Amino acid sequence: MLTAEQNAELTRVGPGTPMGELLRRYWYPVAFTRQLEEFPVKRVRLLGENWAVYRTPDGSYGVVEEHCPHRRASLAYGVVEAEGLRCGYHGWLFGRDGTCLDQPAELDKTTFKDRVRARAGRAEELGGMVWVYVGPEPAPLLPRYDVYVMDGVRDFGHALLPCNWLQIMENAVDPHHVEWLHGRYFEFLGNRMGFEAPKSFQRRHVKVAFDEFDHGIIKRRLLEGHSEDDDDWAIGHPMVFPYCMRVGGAGIEQMQIRVPVDDTTTWFVLYTVHAPDGAPAPDQDVIPDYELPWRDEQGNHIVDYVEGQDIMAWVTQGPITDRTVEHLGKSDVGIAMLRKQFKQQLAAVAAGRDPIAVVRDPAANDRIDLPCEKNKFGAGADFALQWMNLGFTRYSPQLQDLLRLHTEAAEVRASA
Amino acid sequence: MPEAGVLPDDPHPLPPPTATFARDAERHLLDAPRHCPQCGAPIAGPGGLVVEYWAAEDRVFYCWCRSCDWTGTVIQVDRHIGHEASD
Secondary structure (H helix, E strand, O other): OOOHHHHHHHHOOOOOOHHHHHHOOOOEEEEEHHHHHHOOEEEEEEOOEEEEEEEOOOOOEEEEEOEOOOOOOEHHHOEEOOOEEEOOOOOOEEEOOOEEEEOOOOOOOOOHHHHOEOOEOEEEEEOOEEEEEOOOOOOOEOOOEHHHHOOOEEEEEEEEEOOOHHHHHHHOOOOOHHHHHHHHHHHHHHHHHOOOOOHHHHOOEEEEEEEEEOOEEEEEEEEOOOOOOOHHHHOOEEEEOOOEEEEEEOOEEEEEEEEEEEOOEEEEEEEEEEOOOOOOOOOOOOOOEEEOOOEOOOOOEOOOOHHHHHHHHHHOOOOOOOHHHOOEEHHHHHHHHHHHHHHHHHHHHHOOOOOOOOEOOHHHOOOEOOOOOOOHHHOOOHHHHHHHHHOHHHHOOOHHHHHHHHHHHHHHHHHO | OOOOOOOOOOOOOOOOOOOOOHHHHHHHHHHOOOEOOOOOOEOOHHHEEEEEEEEOOEEEEEEEEOOOOOEEEEEOOOOOOOOOOOO
């Protein structure tokens, strides 16, 4: 339970807010590479502000505040030039750093263009997505987390959700929900709707633990019938500060990305790489991205798949969870730790220091490996098929190819 | 922050009195620790964090102090119960 004041401090992400200042110290994915290749400029919203992200002919990327400093028309309807983005309204041209390079209707010798500039951030491509940084200089490096740079078959499911990002992040340090939301509730639905829910999600939690580390909080669970040598306890997996969770198992590696679009909207991306041992990764010319259906035509949540259940739990808390009337138990201590970590990083930024998970050393950024279970829930190779068939991958246009990849890889390992 | 035991004049930080669990929110605002047990600095608002959770009959306040980085739990005690000697 929090006071309203503390809840507001933790959830408001717009410009000038304490959390907005902290969150602007990080890079965020805002589009798929495919989108900017198909059309080179796109309007995006991030941290309560609108931006125009664009791709120049040489394959470089830029991002500027959406509204032209001239007459405030949208630069998302501009012309992409080699030097940057030209406003479609009167042709003002802005370079990648926001410098005004041309004002066609003004006198050639005017210094006007030297006295006006667009707000600009930085933009780069990594792993099939376009990333932007809109915080203060000097900009940190775009973190090369393992999932974004490893070999494998990529698959992107995503959804735009009408809720604040923090209540989604609290799910990342909430191990108990698995045996209930994805276990007992899933089993209840299966009995009613005529399908078998995955047993691997139904194991009882005996003990949970949380450890802070340089990139967030590692979550561990000891399940009934397991020992502390099992991956779920010995390795665990992390909440990656401030907007991701790294999960996986059985040759599926994933970063769950929760981009804070504004106070009441989050872009949820399931950045997934399929890399089972025993199967060489096929070439992938195009990475499929697909929207996840999470509400039916009557407005009810679609809850017969794992991530649909999570989405229901997040969205039904309301646009911003009212934490003044929540009732936490000791099983929620991970959530208390998460909130503390956010408060510590707010203090760091206010004191002029870098918060955690900001990367500036190129030598440390070739590939940042994160801990993650290989044998998830003790289910072995079966976990991959369960997760794909009863999770979001069911909506992937390459589902059958992925099922075949994992099945053939398992056969190779079995025959070895 | 209100004085100890006194609700703020402005009711906006609290749910409406008729709201479900309004009493719990009111008790949190009144009872949450205001100062760090380690250094005494204010921990309400931007100065720290106080998260209340319940365990058995206890109201546990998980606290963090921005001034000294102390983290710990505070439990208000109405009755001290000692152990029972074995037979």
